[in-house]
Structure formats: C-alpha cells, structure tokens
Amino acid sequence: MGHLLYRMGQVSDRVMQKYERDAAKSGKSSFHFAWVLDETEEERSRGVTIDIATSNFETENRQFTILDAPGHRDFIPNMIAGATQADAAILVVDASLGGFEAGFSDYGQTKEHAILARSLGVQQLVVAVNKLDTLDWSEARFLEIRDQVSAFLTQIGFRPETLVFVPCSGLRGTNLTHRVGNEPEKASSKETNAQALVEWYSGPCLVEVIDQLAPPTRTLEGAFRLSVSDFFRGSLLGGTTHNQAASIAATIPVGSAASGGTTGTTVTVSGRVESGSVRVGERLALVPGLEIGTVKAIDHLDNLVQWAAAGDSILMTVQGIDLTQYSVGSVLCPRDHPIPTTSRFEAQIVVFETKVPITQGYPIILHYQSRNEPAFITKLVALLDKSSGEVIKKRPRHLPKSSAAKIEITSDRPVCLDTFQHSKSFGRITLRKGGETIGAGIVTAIF
Numbered sequence: 514m515g516h517l518l519y520r521m522g523q524v525s526d527r528v529m530q531k532y533e534r535d536a537a538k539s540g541k542s543s544f545h546f547a548w549v550l551d552e553t554e555e556e557r558s559r560g561v562t563i564d565i566a567t568s569n570f571e572t573e574n575r576q577f578t579i580l581d582a583p584g585h586r587d588f589i590p591n592m593i594a595g596a597t598q599a600d601a602a603i604l605v606v607d608a609s610l611g612g613f614e615a616g617f618s619d620y621g622q623t624k625e626h627a628i629l630a631r632s633l634g635v636q637q638l639v640v641a642v643n644k645l646d647t648l649d650w651s652e653a654r655f656l657e658i659r660d661q662v663s664a665f666l667t668q669i670g671f672r673p674e675t676l677v678f679v680p681c682s683g684l685r686g687t688n689l690t691h692r693v694g695n696e697p698e699k700a701s702s703k704e705t706n707a708q709a710l711v712e713w714y715s716g717p718c719l720v721e722v723i724d725q726l727a728p729p730t731r732t733l734e735g736a737f738r739l740s741v742s743d744f745f746r747g748s749l750l751g752g753t754t755h756n757q758a759a760s761i762a763a764t765i766p767v768g769s770a771a772s773g774g775t776t777g778t779t780v781t782v783s784g785r786v787e788s789g790s791v792r793v794g795e796r797l798a799l800v801p802g803l804e805i806g807t808v809k810a811i812d813h814l815d816n817l818v819q820w821a822a823a824g825d826s827i828l829m830t831v832q833g834i835d836l837t838q839y840s841v842g843s844v845l846c847p848r849d850h851p852i853p854t855t856s857r858f859e860a861q862i863v864v865f866e867t868k869v870p871i872t873q874g875y876p877i878i879l880h881y882q883s884r885n886e887p888a889f890i891t892k893l894v895a896l897l898d899k900s901s902g903e904v905i906k907k908r909p910r911h912l913p914k915s916s917a918a919k920i921e922i923t924s925d926r927p928v929c930l931d932t933f934q935h936s937k938s939f940g941r942i943t944l945r946k947g948g949e950t951i952g953a954g955i956v957t958a959i960f
C-alpha cells in the first residue's frame with residue numbers, strides 16, 4: 514500500500530528517499546514502503562502494522578480511502594475495527610514459498626482475515642498475490658494459489674464471479690499502478706525480473722481492478738450515525754492543516770496525554786458516517802452518555818465541507834462535549850434519534866474453529882464497530898441450518914465448530930448496537946476468546 518500510494522503521487526520523492534535512508538539506518542531497508550503507513554516508532558521498529566492507518570487517493574473513476582489493517586494475529590481487534598468500516602477489501606496474500614502455506618494453514622492469518630471480512634459484510638474482495646518476484650513470477654505458483662484461495666473464499670460465502678486475483682510485487686511495484694511491460698521509465702528501472710510475468714499475464718493492474726469495484730449503496734435516508742474511531746482535542750479550523758489533523762487523528766494513541774488525558778470541549782473526531790448525513794451547525798448527542806454538542810467543521814478528503822453523508826470517512830470538530838466523554842466506538846447521532854444501547858440481545862452467528870465447544874455461560878469478548886466489551890453467551894436458543902437458516906435443534910447443550918446458531922448475549926456494560934435489519938453496520942458483531950475469533954454474525958433482536 515505504501516508503494517501504491519507513492520506511485521499514485523501521495524508521497525513525494527523527497528519523503529520517500531528519507532524513508533529509504535532512515536529504514537536502512539535502522540537495519541530495515543526493505544520496509545521503507547511500509548513506513549508510509551506505519552507511522553509510529555513501535556510499528557517501524559517491529560516491522561508490523563499495529564493500528565489502522567488511513568490514506569486517500571483517486572483513480573480514474575473513484576475516490577478511495579485506504580484503511581491499512583494489521584496482518585499480525587496480535588492486532589486482530591484493530592483489523593476488525595478497519596474491516597467494519599470497509600466497503601471492499603484487498604486481501605494481500607504472501608505467495609513466497611512457506612509464506613503462503615503459513616498464512617493459509619487452518620489457523621493462518623490469510624484465512625482468518627478473509628472470514629472476518631466476509632462475516633463483517635464485505636462483499637467485494639480483490640486478492641493481491643504478492644511477492645511473486647521471489648519465485649521468478651512463476652505462473653504455476655500463481656495458479657496454485659488462485660485455485661486454493663478461490664475455493665476457500667467461495668466456501669465462506671464470497672461469490673466466485675466477483676473474485677479477482679492480481680499477481681504483483683509490492684516491493685518492486687510490479688503491476689500495482691501500471692500494467693506489466695507498461696511501467697513509466699522511473700519505475701521500470703527497478704524491475705529486474707518482471708519479464709517472466711509479461712509472458713503469461715496481460716490482465717489489469719491492481720489500481721485498474723479496484724477502479725472497477727462496484728460503488729456501494731449507502732443508507733442515506735437513515736438517522737445520522739458516526740462511530741468514533743479516534744479523537745483529539747482542538748479544532749479543524751484553528752492552526753492545524755487538514756493533512757496534519759488527519760495524521761494526528763490517525764496516529765495519536767487514545768488515552769495519551771495529547772488525545773485523551775486532558776479536558777476540553779472542542780474536540781475533533783475521525784470516523785466513517787455509517788448512515789444518514791450531517792451538516793455544520795447541527796446539534797448531536799454522544800452515546801453512551803447523551804451529552805450534546807454542535808458540529809463546527811467537517812473535513813472530507815482533506816477539504817473543509819459543509820456536510821457529509823453515509824460512506825464518507827471524515828474528521829469532524831464538535832463543540833460542547835467534554836473530551837473525557839469520548840472513547841473509541843462512541844457514537845455521534847441526532848439527539849432525537851439516538852442509537853439504542855443495550856446489555857442483552859439476540860444474535861445469529863456462525864461458529865468458527867473453536868478448541869472447546871461453546872456452552873451456556875461461555876465468556877467472550879464482544880467486538881462491534883471499533884469497540885470491544887467483555888460479555889457472556891447467556892442462552893443457546895437454537896442450532897440453525899447454515900444455508901437455509903431453519904431451526905435444526907432448539908436449546909442445544911453446546912455449539913460445535915462450524916455450526917450456525919441463534920444465541921443470547923449479555924454484556925457487562927451497555928453497548929451501542931442495533932438490529933441488522935435497521936443498521937447493517939451497527940448490527941454486526943464478532944466474538945473472540947483467548948486471542949482467537951470464535952464466531953461472527955448479526956444482531957436479530959435487542960431486549
């Protein structure tokens with residue numbers, strides 16, 4: 514993604530050269546493109562993405578917001594927070610020998626990420642078969658990966674006709690922004706062995722593929738909902754440029770002195786408008802809590818705008834609600850149409866690979882939007898047929914792996930959820946335990 518953004522002109526040559534020098538100095542020279550999105554010191558020294566990084570670019574027909582999600586198992590909650598905001602996903606598969614096999618094993622991250630994206634409602638998926646340069650652009654390897662991955666993706670519910678596989682090299686830049694054999698001079702000088710790819714691949718490059726993704730439909734008519742993915746004290750209107758504000762919003766850890774530790778009633782939040790629309794001047798409530806504030810400024814794609822609507826990832830300055838009231842996952846909504854809060858609800862879920870069967874009273878971490886909360890499965894209502902959804906067995910004693918079920922969940926604290934029927938984004942949940950995702954599904958009733 515870092516290389517793609519560089520090629521799309523979102524990172525200057527000067528900045529890229531600096532990353533190259535600094536990465537080399539810290540003994541991680543191959544990571545200079547990762548540094549475009551991995552901005553914190555910890556991410557750079559460990560060589561892994563930890564938090565979601567946001568960036569924008571335009572293709573011929575579309576404006577995109579990239580949410581670079583971490584691939585490492587330890588940071589799955591952050592990946593879930595990113596996937597809940599995504600309209601489409603690029604699944605980057607490591608094609609190198611051993612790399613693909615590790616990611617595609619039963620507990621590998623390629624499989625887990627694909628399941629999560631699907632369970633959280635992402636329907637369009639592009640598979641970037643990366644690092645093929647390490648195998649001299651072997652067509653046989655590409656086909657082997659395409660066959661295995663597409664069989665798996667179809668099995669978990671992606672429509673086979675919507676899946677696109679693109680061979681590429683993130684490091685070399687091959688087939689990212691230009692078709693192979695068609696790279697601009699500057700870029701092609703780095704291509705040392707892509708000739709082997711030209712011989713068997715003449716399809717579109719990654720950017721051409723994502724440019725053709727179907728635009729998502731938006732729930733413009735519903736009540737305004739923005740789930741806060743980050744926040745910091747201060748206004749978009751005072752002093753900071755929009756770009757700086759965006760990068761502050763993306764990088765300041767919540768709860769640090771700069772973002773969460775001090776008080777103040779002018780706060781800028783980042784997040785995606787999940788439904789409805791919002792205007793400068795509108796009065797909004799923050800849930801949980803119901804404090805009221807006024808929208809002072811909205812930034813969309815680095816421009817100050819008067820309004821924003823469902824689907825827009827924005828920065829928004831709100832005056833009147835104290836900084837201490839915000840947390841990641843708080844929801845801004847109209848005061849007369851607040852999102853429901855609940856501690857007990859019914860959900861329809863699919864159970865993933867679990868080491869022990871799920872029984873009544875099973876403790877879980879409930880993930881919804883960008884938030885997570887300790888909870889319990891308090892009732893096993895029914896086992897369902899996976900494809901038809903019909904009840905197979907009422908009140909089962911346990912839920913085996915790969916089953917579908919209706920359950921009741923009780924959370925320790927109130928959570929902002931809605932039924933899937935009312936709100937696709939607030940009606941989706943993921944259940945985790947002991948660092949593993951054990952299930953995902955939709956909210957069917959709120960009590």
Ligand SMILES: Nc1nc2c(ncn2[C@@H]2O[C@H](COP(=O)(O)OP(=O)(O)OP(=O)(O)O)[C@@H](O)[C@H]2O)c(=O)[nH]1
Nearest residue numbers: 543544547561562583584585643644647682683684
């Ligand atoms: N040879 C080769 N190396 C690559 C390619 N793409 C990435 N790498 C290398 O793989 C390593 C990891 O790259 P990252 O961009 O951090 O990978 P990531 O998938 O974002 O990993 P997370 O940060 O954990 O999500 C770096 O050393 C890259 O230079 C490629 O196409 N070919």
